[in-house]
Amino acid sequence: KKITIINGPNLNLLGKREPTIYGDGTFEDYLKKLKNKYVDIQLEYFQSNIEGEIIDKLHEVGFDYDGVILNAAAYTHTSIGIGDAVKGIETPVVEVHISNIHAREEFRHVSYIAPNAKGVIFGFGLKGYELALQSFL
Ligand code: DQA
Numbered sequence: 001k002k003i004t005i006i007n008g009p010n011l012n013l014l015g016k017r018e019p020t021i022y023g024d025g026t027f028e029d030y031l032k033k034l035k036n037k038y039v040d041i042q043l044e045y046f047q048s049n050i051e052g053e054i055i056d057k058l059h060e061v062g063f064d065y066d067g068v069i070l071n072a073a074a075y076t077h078t079s080i081g082i083g084d085a086v087k088g089i090e091t092p093v094v095e096v097h098i099s100n101i102h103a104r105e106e107f108r109h110v111s112y113i114a115p116n117a118k119g120v121i122f123g124f125g126l127k128g129y130e131l132a133l134q135s136f137l
Contacts, residue, residue, distance in 0.1 A: 008073035062089025083112030
């Protein structure tokens, strides 16, 4: 199976950024473990701080991949463009958030992605990406 993880803005800082909320591990370390555990899956990873690049990546993988795991970070709550891209592609998208967005500020309770996602996983830390991966197996 071919699955892509897409991380949005500021998630390149994982490990350094607000560790009480997002943990102190880097995404690269986590990804290495995930790849070692799921050797049969072609697991790809893309991170961008730029909205249009996330949309371009969704278009690129959105018609011949088996799944997309998308943490659009702050764009989740603002981007109609990313929401439309998720709606427009064929590959199912699972939305992931590291933190429990519903236990945080009100503006994080809104998602432009969720209405067109296969499902949403939030509040389980980095483990959420593995749970999303398992949902495609
Ligand atoms: C996040 C939650 C968002 O509200 C926030 O803007 C992020 C990360 C999460 O994974 O918990 O950058 O998507």
